[in-house]
Amino acid sequence: MKKLFLLINLSVFPFFAACAQQENTPPIQTPSETTYTYETVVDAIDIPWGMAFIDANTFLVTEKSGVLYYVKDGEKKAVAGLPTTYVRGQGGLLDVALDPNYKQNKRIFFTMGVHIEGDKGGNTALYSALLNDAQQLDSVKLLYKAVPNTKTAQHWGSRIVFDQENHVYFTIGDRGNREVNPQDISRDGGKVYRLNLDGSIPKDNPFVGKEKAKEAIFSYGHRNPQGMTVHPETGDIWTHEHGPRGGDEINIIQAGRNYGWPKITYGINYSGTTITDDKALPGLEQPLYYWVPSIAPSGMAFGSKVYPEWHNNLFVGSLKFEYLERLVLKNQKVVLREKVLDGIGRVRNVITGPDGFLYLGVEGKGIIKIIPKT
C-alpha cells in the first residue's frame, strides 16, 4: 500500500512541478505572537503613494490622484502649486522627498506622471520646488522628464533617495515596453537615474560621454522599481522592483550595471507563458533576493533601534497580500521572512520617521505608525 502511494506520488508530483513556479525560500512566516501595535496618524487618503517627514509631527504625503498633503499633528491640508498630474493607470503623483539641506533651503523633490510636450499620453518626471511658510510651492522646476509619452497604464516607477554627496536618485519603470526600453541606454524607462540636486548631470555618471546615451542613467535593465532606500550603515542604494508573475527582485544598485530585465527573470508572463528560459547570464546582475510568488512590493525601509528585534531588518510593503514584510538578512542573504500587520490593506509605502518609528502608507486608510509593545 505504501509503495503504491509512493508510486502515485512520484508520478503526479512532476506534473505539478511543471505547471507551477517553484516557490522561493525562505517561506513567509506568520508569527504566533505580535510584539507591536499600531495607530493611525492621518486617515482618509486613497493612495498614500509617497511620504517625507519635516519633523516627527509634520510630514508631506502624496495622494496618487494629484494631491500633495501637508500634515501637522494629524490634520491634513492640500499644498497649492503642484504641476498638473497626468493620472493614467499606475501613473499619477508618486514619490516626495526633502532635500538633504531642507532645513536651510526648504526644497522638496517629487515624481509624477505628466503630459507635456504635446504628444499623446504621458511619462514620469522629476521636479523640485520650494515649500513656503504658507505651505504652497514656489519655484517649481522640472529636472527630468522621460520621453516619449505613451498612453500605456504600466510601470512609471517611482521612488526618490539621496546619497551623502548631494546626488538625487530616482526610478522610472519600463512603461510597459519591455522589448524596447530597459536594455537600451539611449532610451528612457526601466532605469535608475542620478542627478545633481540642481538637475544637472554628474560628471562621473557611468554613461557620460557615451554616444546617444541618456547621461542621467545610473543603472538599467529594471522593470518597475517602486521601492528604494539607503542602507543606514553602508550607504548602499537598495531597490526592489515588481516582477511579472513571480520574479519581484531586491537589488543593490551599482553604477553602470545591467539588472537584466527582460533578458533574465525569475518570473513568467501573467498568462503563464515563458518570457525567457534564462535566469542568469554573464554581464547581468543577479538579484540579492527574488520573490516567487510575487508579493507586489512597494515602499522599502530599514528598521531602527526603536525596534530592538528589528534593527537593520528590511521592511517591504505588499500590495498583493496586504501585509508589511519583514526580511532578516545575514551576509547579504535573506534568512527569514515574516508578516507584520497581516491583512492591514494594500501597503503602498513604508518609511522610517525621524523618531525611528516605521510609518506605512495603506491604501484606502492613510498613514499608520507601528509601535512596539512595552
Added chain:
Amino acid sequence: MKIFLTIYCLLFLGWTGWLYQNKPLEESIRDGALIYQDFCLQCHMAKGEGVPGAFPPLAKSDYLKNELGKSIQGVKFGMRGPIVVNGLAYDGIMVAQGLDDEEIADVMNYILNNWGNDSESQITEAEVAAVNRP
C-alpha cells in the same frame, strides 16, 4: 431642383453621420480588450473572475448587470465602499484610471460581451460622457 438636391445631400450626410457616430460593436470590443489587459486585468484577472473577497468578478456578475450605471460611473470616477457581488461582500476601493469616454465605452463593451456576459445593447461614448460624478 437645386434646393431638392441640397436637402437630399444634407439628409444623406445626416443619416450617415448618425450611423457612424459610434464605432461598430466589434471594433469597440477589440479596442476594449487592449484597455482591459493594460488597466483592469491585474485586479479583475484574465477571465474576469476577480479575486474572491478582494476584487469583485466581472464575469457573470449580477452587480454589473443590475447596476450598469454605477459600474460605468465607477470606471469613470472611481468607487469605494461595501458592495455585494454574486453573494460575496466586497469593501474595497477602485480609483479612476484616467480613461477617456471612448476608452470606457470600449472596455465596458469588451467586459459586457465576454466570459459568459451577453449584453443586449452597446455602450456608446455619448452615454459615458453623460455619466456624472456620484
